[in-house]
Amino acid sequence: MGRPKALLPFGGKPLIAHIVRSLKGIFGDVVVVASPDQALPSLPVTLVRDEVAYQGPVSGIYHGLSAAEGSVSFVGSCDMPFLNITLINYLVAQIPEHDVVVPYWNGRYQPLFAVYRNHLAVLLRGQLERGELRPVTLLERVRTRVVDEGEVRRFDPEGLSFLNMNTPADYEAALQRWRELPAAEEIASTSLICCTVELLGVARLRAKTKTVALELPPHASLADVFQALSEKVPDLVGSVLAPAGDRLVDGQACNINGQNFVRDMAHRVNSGDRIFIVSADAGG
Numbered sequence: 300m301g302r303p304k305a306l307l308p309f310g311g312k313p314l315i316a317h318i319v320r321s322l323k324g325i326f327g328d329v330v331v332v333a334s335p336d337q338a339l340p341s342l343p344v345t346l347v348r349d350e351v352a353y354q355g356p357v358s359g360i361y362h363g364l365s366a367a368e369g370s371v372s373f374v375g376s377c378d379m380p381f382l383n384i385t386l387i388n389y390l391v392a393q394i395p396e397h398d399v400v401v402p403y404w405n406g407r408y409q410p411l412f413a414v415y416r417n418h419l420a421v422l423l424r425g426q427l428e429r430g431e432l433r434p435v436t437l438l439e440r441v442r443t444r445v446v447d448e449g450e451v452r453r454f455d456p457e458g459l460s461f462l463n464m465n466t467p468a469d470y471e472a473a474l475q476r477w478r479e480l481p482a483a484e485e486i487a488s489t490s491l492i493c494c495t496v497e498l499l500g501v502a503r504l505r506a507k508t509k510t511v512a513l514e515l516p517p518h519a520s521l522a523d524v525f526q527a528l529s530e531k532v533p534d535l536v537g538s539v540l541a542p543a544g545d546r547l548v549d550g551q552a553c554n555i556n557g558q559n560f561v562r563d564m565a566h567r568v569n570s571g572d573r574i575f576i577v578s579a580d581a582g583g
Contacts, residue, residue, distance in 0.1 A: 300466065304378045305339060307470060310477060313340050314380060321382045322375075324517065325492055325570040328368040332359045355432045356411055361423035364415055369556040371571045376411040380473055381459035381480075388493040389454055390414045390446060391571045392512050395495050398441035402451050404458050410434035412460055414571070492519050492570045496528055499577040502539045502551070506532045515568060521553065522546065522564040524574055539576065552579040 300307075305315040312320075315331065319342050322329050329344045339346070347366045349358050360374050371394050373387055386402075393400045394414050401413040411434070419441065426436060451458060464470045492515045498506050513527045522545045529536050529544030536544055539551050546564055547553060554560050554575040555568075568574070 300464065300470065303337070304464060305337070307464075309380055309474070315377050316340055316342060317380060318375065318377060318382060319344055321384065322373070325384055325388065326373065327567065327569040330363045330366045330372075332362045332366075354427060356434050357423055357426055357432050357437075360410075360415065360434065361420055361427060364417045364420040364423070367417050369558070369569075369571065370417055370573060371414060372417055373414050373571065374411060376463060378463045378465070379412065379460065380464070380477065381462055383455040383460045386451065386454040386460055388514070388570050389450075392493040392495070392514075393444050393446065394571070395497075395510050395512075395573075396442070397444040399438060400444045400446060401438060402446045402461070404448055404451055404461050408435050408438060408445070409461050410438070492517065492568060494524065494568055494570065494572040494574060496524065496574045496576060499575060501578055502535060502576045505534050505538055507534075508532075519568045520564060521561060521566045521568060521574075524568055525564075547576065550579050552577055 305313065307314045309317045319329055319331065323343065331339065331342060331344045331346050333339055333346060333348050335348050335350075337348070345366055347362050349362055356376070363374060364372055371391065373391060375382065390400045390402070391414050394416070398416045398419060399413060402409045419437065422437060422440065426432070448458075451460075459476070462473065462476075464473050494513055494515065496511045496513060498509060498511065503509060511528060511531055513524060513531070515523050515527060525540055525546055526544050529540045536542060537548075539548060540546070541548050552560055553562075554577065555566075556573050557575065
C-alpha cells in the first residue's frame with residue numbers, strides 16, 4: 300500500500316476506527332492487535348502488541364484470543380472495510396458445537412473473517428513455536444465448521460466481507476464502493492445480536508434440549524434474553540422462568556460465558572455470549 304493500512308481515511312475516520320465502530324455495535328469487548336511499534340489513534344479497545352513482528356496472522360490471532368474476554372471471539376483484519384454484521388452474527392451462532400467457524404469463499408478459507416474459541420490460543424502458540432505460520436493449519440486440527448459460499452451469499456451476495464485492500468488502486472475502488480453504500484453504517488448499527496442459552500438440570504429436562512440459539516435486538520439485556528427464551532421454549536415458563544418471562548424463578552441462576560453469575564436483568568448481552576441456566580444449588 301505504501302502507507303499504514305490501519306490509518307487510511309475511510310468514512311471520515313481512520314480505517315481502524317471505522318472497523319472498531321462497526322464491531323462495537325455487537326461486541327462489548329474489542330481487542331486490537333498491533334505490531335511492537337505501530338502507531339494507532341486513540342480507540343475504545345483493549346490494545347495488545349505482537350511480541351515478535353512479522354510472524355503473520357497466526358501471531359495476531361494468538362495475541363487477540365489471549366487478550367479477549369469470554370470464550371469466543373470473532374477475528375477480522377484491519378483492511379476489510381465492508382464488515383457484514385449479519386454474516387458475523389450468523390458465524391457466531393454456529394460455534395456452540397465447534398472450535399472454529401470459517402467461511403469458504405472464492406476457493407479459499409477466510410481465517411481472518413472467522414470465529415474462534417479463545418482456548419485455541421494455546422494451540423496457536425504451539426504453531427508459532429514450530430514456525431507453522433499458516434492459519435489453515437489450525438483448521439485441520441480442531442472441530443471446524445466450514446460455511447460454504449451458498450450460505451455466505453444468503454447474507455453477503457457479493458462477498459464484500461472478504462474484500463481487502465493491498466494496493467492504492469484497491470483502496471480507491473473500496474472508497475468508491477463505500478460511496479455507493481451510504482446506509483452501510485446504519486445497517487451495521489441495527490443488526491441483530493446472536494447468543495446461545497445452554498440449559499442444565501431442570502431447565503434441560505423441561506425443554507428437552509441442551510442449547511437454544513437466540514437472535515435479539517441491538518442493545519439487548521438479560522431480561523430480553525429470558526423473554527425471547529420464554530417465547531421460544533414456553534415449557535420453561537413457571538418452572539424455570541417467571542410467569543412474565545423476563546427473569547428466572549427462585550432456585551435458578553444465570554452464568555455468562557462460564558465466568559460470572561449475573562442477577563442484574565439490565566445487564567447488556569453481546570453477540571457470541573453463552574448464557575448458562577442452572578439450578579442455584581448445583582454448584583452456583
